[in-house]
Amino acid sequence: MHHLNYSDIKAAADRITGSVRPVTVAPVDAGAVPVTSRSTLGEGQEQGCDFWLAMEFMQHTGSFKARGAQNFIQSHREAGTLPDAGVTIASGGNAGLACAWAAQQQGVRATVFLPANAPGVKVAKLRSYGADVRLIGSEYAEALAACETFAADSGALTSHAYDHPLIAAGAGTLLEEILPQIPDLDTVVVAVGGGGLLAGVATAAGHHGIRTVAVEPEFCRALNAALEAGRPVDVSLNSVAADSLGARRTSHMALYAAQQDGVHSVIVPDTEIIRARRMLWDHRRLVVEHGAATALAALTSPDLHREDSSARAVGQSYGYRPADGEKICVVLCGANTDPSDLVHDGPDRA
Incomplete structure (x- = not known):
């Protein structure tokens, strides 16, 4: 079982710099996005924390996944293990888009398997990256089985959405780009689906002595349940963010990363995810997917101390309360979403 270490992240950064867009980091105006701090100064006066947004949704293909896909393909190319049949993946989401894009960048074939009922807009996007799209069955499991058969028959290299050290190490390069822009960073906040982003970022953050907060929707908490x-363990999925964070089971690699000192797992309810996404639109005109808003919701959720113990398993923590003066960066990891629910009928529509 492979556990990521910092040398994996460093190698990925050296490999993909110049092939991906460097992340832009923007400070949040004081008071623009209300955050509840753990402690207060003086007579109830809050100093609050300093926080920044890492705008990774501006990455190629609209999510951080481009980093892992690029690292995966380039690494195999360097090692001479990239087959003539190219790469294959079963994913209509951000991972499939990233794989198709990186393959096109590297001049290799990408064969992407999707259920036949996949949204036409995703199929069109994949084809725009030059992918051979195969529509199989009505469920993801059927597309995955077809992908595995294709890989066995053709010799194509199978890429994974998150559970691969090269994919996770690519994601970890984000932290290496954030640090020079916020040299005294205390904490990085990331959303967790399968755990590739968490594994990469937490590994890099741990090396630099930075805290990582791993955020999941309350009813889509594969990592939280594994801890x-x-x-x-398998979890049921019922969240507005399940389209991008909906992994039934986290990877061993992500669990190992989350078990290290300085990594905190928290959950947030869907109502707060929706509110955080709206807040980004209202304050910055930023449109992100619900998965990206999940990270911000950890800071903006009001205290959720629940008396109903049946609704809250032991060890579950709602949201993250920074200390006064804490320097925090929230990673906005993707923006492959339909913005219409933000822009029509908004409160400020003339």
């Missing part, structure tokens, strides 16, 4: 159980 509780001490091993990856």
